[in-house]
Amino acid sequence: MPQVTFIEHNGTAHTVDAVIGKSLMEAAVDNSVPGIDADCGGACACATCHVFVTPEWEAKTGDRTEAEIAMLNFAAEVKPNSRLSCQITVTAELDGLVVHMPDGQH
């Protein structure tokens, strides 16, 4: 099972098992990682699962859809490497992925 690391805004790291085929957001929620609220449960409707993908992983996490870009444009603290973690599907290739989280999702 791939392992992924979520780093909170205060620096606390959470390395968790992620299920292939599920979303990165689900890996956070299933493992109670604080800071990923995911209010809409993965419908790309709320932008409360915002993460920053470490640059070396950007290519492997896939492309943003137009809807995701539109949502992210209005998220707090948006950066070029911002993603909605519900829109990243976990693959074997993502073993070792590191993402950072913003200060808050709301």
Add this chain to the structure above:
Amino acid sequence: MSETERVIIVGAGHGGGAAAATLRQYGFKGAITVIGTEPIPPYQRPPLSKAWLKGEADAASLALRPPAFYEKATITLRLSTTVTAIDIAGKTVTTDAGETLSYDWLILATGARARRLPIPGMELSGVLELRTAADADQLKAALGPGKRLAVVGGGYIGLEAAASATALGSSATVIERETRVLARVASVELSHAYQIAHRKRGVTIELGAQVAALEGADGKITGVRLGDGRLIPCDVALVGVGAVANIELAQQAGIMCDMGISVDLAARTSDPSVFAIGDCTWRPLPHYGRDFRLESVPNALEQARQAAATICGRAPAAPEVPWFWSDQFDLKLQIVGLNFGATHTLVRGDPARESFAVFHLTDDHHLRAVEAVNMPDAFMAGRLLIARGTQLAPAQICDMSVALKDLVA
């Protein structure tokens, strides 16, 4: 906050499950017991009329948390158990298993139940409502290629179910009493767009139609009889005509109720040890200066966070602007705000192309609500503009050459 404090959560739905998880996330060290009538751990209801019905989601993906979470977080789930009484003086709840459990903090997350229609035939087999996973299983089993679904009530549940049924190869007829679908919950502009979108994709919509009776043979539904005498033949009927807050437990305990259990912005009821969250509450809407009952997951989650924060001695977060979403066919609807006090309606984009947003403004051009269809930036911009109370230039809203991002800058 000490390790001996006990929280009891009545209701194991989305709100109840989230409250338990959030308490632990906020560092609550005491005992947490979640009591729920349904036999399964807390799960997400929104997919029941969407991805779940279409077979695109499995049971595990519906679960709010994986089963192991509750053990790891030492959260006790008492499922298939109903709380029958609350004693706020003695701080206890009684269950239908005959137990009496003590609490220091009580969180009521009792939700809402489907409104029942006072018409003949409601008892027929094949007459369903859609509230629980068990309801969804029944509906799913009844749908498939060639099956005919009759939906009584053109609200979100009914329209979502009609869209999902169509995707499964069934035919769907939506029967609505009002002259437009979504009459209680959406603007005229949005209702019209959804009527067109559904009809274009094969759904039959009957407007201004009274339902006289549900008719059957051998105890099973065969059709919906309308007030004008016509019969809509069907294999299964879904009744989705709104929901009623489950407030009886609170009322009987002497907790103040209105259209729901009355709470403040910390989700506190009239009893300082008792909170209420989610669909069952009658809550302040600080952006609108009034109280209201909201039926939405974001509302349940916001109030779960308010209750957990208060119990853990944290200041509650700034109040959110209420928001909602609905997925039907390839239409992604996101709504932010409520149109209380709105007098002006402006449309951005083109409803005929199914990418547009309806902005609702007050006389002095403050934004009250945005209904966005396949236009997520309008939703996100609306969320910020309503929260900030920004005064807008109406001409800019309709001008597609003005980026919404620039309106919030």
